[in-house]
Amino acid sequence: MGVEFAAERRLLSEEEFAPVVSSHYPELEALSREDLVSLARWLRGQHARARDIVRGRRRVYRGKAEARGTANETASDRGLTEKKQVFARGLKRVNARLTALRAEAKREAASAALREALARRQAATPHHPAAGTTAAAEAAAKGNRKRRGIISGGRVGSVSQAGRNAQAARDARGC
Numbered sequence: 001m002g003v004e005f006a007a008e009r010r011l012l013s014e015e016e017f018a019p020v021v022s023s024h025y026p027e028l029e030a031l032s033r034e035d036l037v038s039l040a041r042w043l044r045g046q047h048a049r050a051r052d053i054v055r056g057r058r059r060v061y062r063g064k065a066e067a068r069g070t071a072n073e074t075a076s077d078r079g080l081t082e083k084k085q086v087f088a089r090g091l092k093r094v095n096a097r098l099t100a101l102r103a104e105a106k107r108e109a110a111s112a113a114l115r116e117a118l119a120r121r122q123a124a125t126p127h128h129p130a131a132g133t134t135a136a137a138e139a140a141a142k143g144n145r146k147r148r149g150i151i152s153g154g155r156v157g158s159v160s161q162a163g164r165n166a167q168a169a170r171d172a173r174g175c
Contacts, residue, residue, distance in 0.1 A: 011083045016046065023090035028097050036098050043091040050084035053077075 005024075009017055019042055021027065031039065057077045059065040 008086050011079060011086055016083075019043065020086060020090045023093050025093070028093060031097075033098070033101055036094055036101070040091060040094045040098065043087050043094060047084055047087035047091060050080055050087060054080050054084060 005021070008020055012020060019039055022031065023039060023043065028036075054077045056065065056068075057080075060067050
């Protein structure tokens with residue numbers, strides 16, 4: 001939910017209102033990165049100051065701390081809380097803009113790196129290895145690279161022959 005400029009103007013002094021106005025969007029996009037960083041620091045400091053004053057007033061109200069001798073220590077902290085929220089919203093807008101600028105710079109760096117890689121690849125001489133020996137170049141026959149079998153040729157049928165011999169011996173006994 002947005003807060004009107006009039007409400008912000010009512011809550012803030014002139015010195016505080018000018019930077020907060022520059023944290024709104026038409027002016028925010030025109031600021032440089034350095035100006036955004038300094039604005040974020042200022043807003044963060046003002047937010048912290050308002051937060052500390054509100055905490056101090058609440059401590060005085062609860063009796064946890066002594067009043068510092070000013071009459072406004074006992075005043076309501078509603079206006080100061082709203083002021084703190086104005087600074088927080090401004091800081092949120094500035095941080096979002098800084099994040100967008102960082103993302104844009106990151107995209108530009110990545111695309112520049114990709115363009116450089118493409119340029120290097122296009123500038124490099126293509127690597128086409130030789131095709132090797134071909135039939136047209138009268139290639140020599142390659143030797144068989146398969147391993148020789150474990151069983152020698154003379155033993156290939158010996159297992160089945162042993163089975164036949166055992167069966168013939170059983171049949172001869174006349175079972």
